[in-house]
Amino acid sequence: MQIKNSKISIKSYLNLLELLNEYRGTHEENRLFALKHEALLQNPKKMLLAWMQKNEFRKTQTLESLSILQKLSILGNFIGLFSLIFGFIAGFGLLSYSGHAPVNVIYYLLFAMFIPLLSMLVSMVSLLSSGTVFNALSLFFPLHWIETVLNFFSFRDKVDVVNTLFSDELKKWMFMSRLQLFSLLFSVGLLFALLVIVISKDIAFSWSTTLNVSNMGFFKLLACIGFPWGHTLPSAIPSVELIEMSHYYRLGENLNTQMIQNADKLGAWWKYLAMVTLFYAIFLRFLLWLATRYGYQEQLEKDFLELDGVQKLLREFNTPFVSTESPKEEKHLEIVKESDEQVSHAVAKVYETIIGWNFSNDEILLVNDAKGISSSNISTVGGNNSFAEDQKVAKEARAEVILYVKSWEPPTMDFIDFLEELLANDNVEEIQVYPLGTVGRNYESDEREVAIWKRKIQGLKSKKVWVIDV
Amino acid sequence: MYSSKESLNNDYPKFAVVGHPNKGKSSIVSSLALDDSVQIGDTPGTTQVKRGFPLKVDGKIIYELFDTPGFQRARRVLSWLNDQEPVSADKKGDVVRAFIAAHRDDERFIDEIELLEPIMNGAGIIYVVDASKPYGSEYETEMEILRWCGQPSMAILNLIGEENYTEQWKSALGHYFRMVRTFNPIKATFREHIELLDSMSQLKEEWTKPIKVAIKVLEDLQQQKIEQTVDSIVSNMVKTLSYIHRQKIVGESATTDEEEKLKHSYREKIIKFEKEQEQNIESIWNHRSIEKVENMLVLDNVGLFSKESASIFGLSQQQLIITGASAGAMGGLGIDLLLGGGSLFLGSIIGGAVGGVGAMMGFDNLYEVKVLGQSIGKRELTVGPMQNLNFPYILLGRSLYHSSVIAKRSHAMRDNIDLEQEEFLTEQIIDSDMRKTLEKVHVSLRKGDEPKEEDLKAYKKVLKESFLGLL
Numbered sequence: 055m056q057i058k059n060s061k062i063s064i065k066s067y068l069n070l071l072e073l074l075n076e077y078r079g080t081h082e083e084n085r086l087f088a089l090k091h092e093a094l095l096q097n098p099k100k101m102l103l104a105w106m107q108k109n110e111f112r113k114t115q116t117l118e119s120l121s122i123l124q125k126l127s128i129l130g131n132f133i134g135l136f137s138l139i140f141g142f143i144a145g146f147g148l149l150s151y152s153g154h155a156p157v158n159v160i161y162y163l164l165f166a167m168f169i170p171l172l173s174m175l176v177s178m179v180s181l182l183s184s185g186t187v188f189n190a191l192s193l194f195f196p197l198h199w200i201e202t203v204l205n206f207f208s209f210r211d212k213v214d215v216v217n218t219l220f221s222d223e224l225k226k227w228m229f230m231s232r233l234q235l236f237s238l239l240f241s242v243g244l245l246f247a248l249l250v251i252v253i254s255k256d257i258a259f260s261w262s263t264t265l266n267v268s269n270m271g272f273f274k275l276l277a278c279i280g281f282p283w284g285h286t287l288p289s290a291i292p293s294v295e296l297i298e299m300s301h302y303y304r305l306g307e308n309l310n311t312q313m314i315q316n317a318d319k320l321g322a323w324w325k326y327l328a329m330v331t332l333f334y335a336i337f338l339r340f341l342l343w344l345a346t347r348y349g350y351q352e353q354l355e356k357d358f359l360e361l362d363g364v365q366k367l368l369r370e371f372n373t374p375f376v377s378t379e380s381p382k383e384e385k386h387l388e389i390v391k392e393s394d395e396q397v398s399h400a401v402a403k404v405y406e407t408i409i410g411w412n413f414s415n416d417e418i419l420l421v422n423d424a425k426g427i428s429s430s431n432i433s434t435v436g437g438n439n440s441f442a443e444d445q446k447v448a449k450e451a452r453a454e455v456i457l458y459v460k461s462w463e464p465p466t467m468d469f470i471d472f473l474e475e476l477l478a479n480d481n482v483e484e485i486q487v488y489p490l491g492t493v494g495r496n497y498e499s500d501e502r503e504v505a506i507w508k509r510k511i512q513g514l515k516s517k518k519v520w521v522i523d524v
Numbered sequence: 525m526y527s528s529k530e531s532l533n534n535d536y537p538k539f540a541v542v543g544h545p546n547k548g549k550s551s552i553v554s555s556l557a558l559d560d561s562v563q564i565g566d567t568p569g570t571t572q573v574k575r576g577f578p579l580k581v582d583g584k585i586i587y588e589l590f591d592t593p594g595f596q597r598a599r600r601v602l603s604w605l606n607d608q609e610p611v612s613a614d615k616k617g618d619v620v621r622a623f624i625a626a627h628r629d630d631e632r633f634i635d636e637i638e639l640l641e642p643i644m645n646g647a648g649i650i651y652v653v654d655a656s657k658p659y660g661s662e663y664e665t666e667m668e669i670l671r672w673c674g675q676p677s678m679a680i681l682n683l684i685g686e687e688n689y690t691e692q693w694k695s696a697l698g699h700y701f702r703m704v705r706t707f708n709p710i711k712a713t714f715r716e717h718i719e720l721l722d723s724m725s726q727l728k729e730e731w732t733k734p735i736k737v738a739i740k741v742l743e744d745l746q747q748q749k750i751e752q753t754v755d756s757i758v759s760n761m762v763k764t765l766s767y768i769h770r771q772k773i774v775g776e777s778a779t780t781d782e783e784e785k786l787k788h789s790y791r792e793k794i795i796k797f798e799k800e801q802e803q804n805i806e807s808i809w810n811h812r813s814i815e816k817v818e819n820m821l822v823l824d825n826v827g828l829f830s831k832e833s834a835s836i837f838g839l840s841q842q843q844l845i846i847t848g849a850s851a852g853a854m855g856g857l858g859i860d861l862l863l864g865g866g867s868l869f870l871g872s873i874i875g876g877a878v879g880g881v882g883a884m885m886g887f888d889n890l891y892e893v894k895v896l897g898q899s900i901g902k903r904e905l906t907v908g909p910m911q912n913l914n915f916p917y918i919l920l921g922r923s924l925y926h927s928s929v930i931a932k933r934s935h936a937m938r939d940n941i942d943l944e945q946e947e948f949l950t951e952q953i954i955d956s957d958m959r960k961t962l963e964k965v966h967v968s969l970r971k972g973d974e975p976k977e978e979d980l981k982a983y984k985k986v987l988k989e990s991f992l993g994l995l
């Protein structure tokens with residue numbers, strides 16, 4: 055998966071746009087991808103292209119925009135060819151020399167220089183100006199109308215789709231660079247026509263204008279136009295003599311026979327005209343075309359990075375993925391609802407045995423006092439007692455036993471172990487577990503806490519043991 | 525997914541959160557690990573096996589927390605340890621290892637082994653107690669066992685109930701732990717979370733650096749979440765306020781029934797946007813189980829389009845006029861000054877000028893309804909964009925409220941949150957200066973234009989500021 059250059063094409067632009075509509079990856083996946091392509095981290099465009107390549111298979115929908123694009127490019131080729139032929143035909147028309155009236159170089163200059171210069175100027179103005187000016191100016195370009203009409207016929211409904219895929223700015227550059235290309239092709243056609251005619255037949259050039267221009271003045275003008283190649287190619291600048299010779303108005307309405315004889319001399323104009331076409335209509339246009347291609351490419355790359363979702367993707371490439379959760383699923387504990395089973399709602403006044411789990415002797419006496427409970431047999435278990443001590447208490451217990459517990463300390467297995475030993479004592483007839491709250495709350499316990507005790511005791515399934523809930 | 529070489533590297537700090545059952549061990553882990561999938565429950569023994577929560581950056585573990593079951597037969601464990609041949613202090617850990625090895629198949633000690641194992645694998649001890657309940661000497665058994673392990677340790681006082689026995693606990697714990705900290709997993713703020721980590725970093729010299737790294741990572745993560753939250757709120761604002769609902773119609777013009785139906789589905793759509801936005805925020809803040817909590821926010825009960833919502837989250841008429849006016853609707857008239865006196869009469873006149881009192885307060889004529897395309901033969905009825913001047917503030921107020929509640933919510937929390945109306949007043953959170961910036965964007969969205977880049981930037985900045993103020 056090597057991405058050699060990071061030049062964004064319209065195809066990759068559309069590809070990414072469509073991919074992002076369907077898939078954007080998670081932060082974890084995207085960061086992992088970026089780490090695997092660490093070398094590309096400095097180059098977001100390359101990174102995006104690589105990401106796109108890797109995830110391209112995820113696209114499920116057919117590439118509608120790509121087919122539209124294909125149609126557009128066929129249309130473009132067609133218009134390009136048309137421009138070339140049109141230029142050629144136009145050139146032929148301009149240079150048609152019947153053998154009677156010589157070709158007026160001024161007409162030719164109009165097409166090969168003045169109009170191209172003017173249209174290049176308009177192009178530049180509209181490129182440098184913002185939206186509305188461009189929109190207004192574009193109405194003057196025939197291409198705009200040709201495209202509009204052709205688009206309408208070739209994919210009526212889809213034009214809208216295409217329009218929404220690109221930003222206005224990008225569409226402007228697209229249009230302008232195509233315009234330059236077609237104009238360039240037109241001029242090539244024109245030059246081609248000139249060369250074909252020069253090769254295939256004699257052609258006489260003349261010049262005439264209603265303006266009062268002297269031969270010398272005209273020469274200076276032409277020399278000025280030919281300045282860019284005047285030094286390197288002096289033969290491609292018409293001489294004063296040639297200009298004088300082909301000044302049309304002097305000849306009157308009728309053709310001068312001498313002039314016909316000098317046709318080949320007059321034909322020396324062609325070098326000049328070819329150079330004018332080559333320089334103004336072709337070379338300058340070519341430069342402008344390159345400039346618009348460049349502008350288009352810049353815009354495309356800018357838009358590429360601004361596609362919806364791209365910024366998020368880039369952020370994810372560059373931010374470390376942090377996870378804090380456990381990778382291990384937890385088996386959730388089923389929580390049983392407590393019932394009223396084995397729950398006693400009254401406390402007796404006298405018990406045969408009082409045992410305090412994790413209570414000191416003094417603490418038990420305080421409880422007895424507060425609750426008005428008495429017994430001759432009081433012992434403590436749990437806490438720092440040894441198991442032998444606890445076992446002795448369990449063995450010696452008899453008849454009704456009340457077992458004080460701290461309601462807020464949930465029953466541990468240590469407690470259950472003791473309770474089971476107590477249950478194993480046949481002298482014990484009944485055990486009442488009494489969850490007591492803190493002294494601060496006058497031993498009053500929380501409902502929630504008592505519920506925990508109830509559930510635990512109910513789980514023992516013994517008829518001998520009860521939980522006091524008063 | 526990541527290269528196994530790094531995951532195998534065992535050289536990062538580990539901490540085992542241990543203690544008596546039901547004292548909030550899982551709650552603490554859940555809040556520190558920002559993971560709300562941990563089961564937390566009233567029933568002791570909710571956690572049955574240990575579970576590791578690694579903090580990973582690009583797959584590399586920085587530290588790992590372990591949630592463990594509570595001690596169940598601490599006395600038996602300690603008596604086994606004491607029954608072994610006496611050893612010097614540096615060998616006591618080996619005795620604990622011997623205990624684990626000898627009881628691997630003993631059902632009675634499943635919980636103890638689960639909790640001792642990570643400690644014997646090098647984890648620091650975080651002993652959790654509930655300081656809202658009195659201290660009892662039975663805790664000494666557990667602390668004694670932990671002392672046998674010989675690992676760096678600290679204690680956390682968690683206050684589950686209303687009473688407070690902190691002093692009692694502190695003097696008892698002081699005998700066993702060098703460091704005692706108070707941390708309430710349910711109420712802890714982000715700052716407190718970081719402070720606790722900082723304490724943990726001091727347990728062992730080698731841990732200080734990695735934990736400092738972890739703190740930096742978590743702080744960055746917090747910033748990212750804030751940015752993402754603000755981005756998400758802004759994009760929902762833009763999406764909702766510019767939304768146009770369309771529907772083809774058959775007749776020449778729309779019937780009132782068609783119009784009502786369309787208005788209804790327009791509203792439904794916007795409510796759906798809000799719900800999606802809320803879910804997005806919940807996933808940014810890692811609260812993935814929230815939808816399982818019914819009526820988590822009373823926000824769900826106060827419909828987006830209800831009068832109640834407007835009065836809680838919307839601007840007062842006077843504030844609305846000031847905002848509308850200063851944002852250009854009546855530019856340069858010095859409305860703020862005029863309204864300084866608070867003249868209601870003036871207020872209603874200007875209100876009328878700004879767009880009708882109805883457009884500000886009620887929801888009846890809140891959106892434009894148009895029939896389009898009559899000439900081409902395809903008729904389309906459209907509703908939107910939202911014209912009500914107050915609506916953006918209602919929506920924004922709700923989003924800010926919801927996001928701040930979610931952002932602050934501890935991952936240990938499993939209950940509902942109550943909407944406390946007094947606490948939240950859009951007008952106070954977003955002052956009139958801020959509203960000027962916001963209104964620029966609201967105005968262009970109302971017109972159906974795309975807001976300018978720099979306006980959106982300013983919008984985000986204002987939102988971030990007010991969001992930070994709520995955290």
Ligand SMILES: Nc1nc2c(ncn2[C@@H]2O[C@H](COP(=O)(O)OP(=O)(O)OP(=O)(O)O)[C@@H](O)[C@H]2O)c(=O)[nH]1
Pocket residue numbers: 544545546547548549550551552563564565566567568569570571572592593594682683684685708709710711
């Ligand atoms: N109000 C309040 N309740 C808390 C707090 N911490 C924990 N609780 C509650 O205490 C109970 C026990 O919490 P857990 O986190 O499950 O306790 P645990 O230590 O993991 O319990 P086991 O896994 O059963 O050993 C739950 O009902 C919690 O909601 C706290 O800071 N405040």
Ligand SMILES: [Mg+2]
Pocket residue numbers: 549550551563564570571591592593
């Ligand atoms: Mg737990």
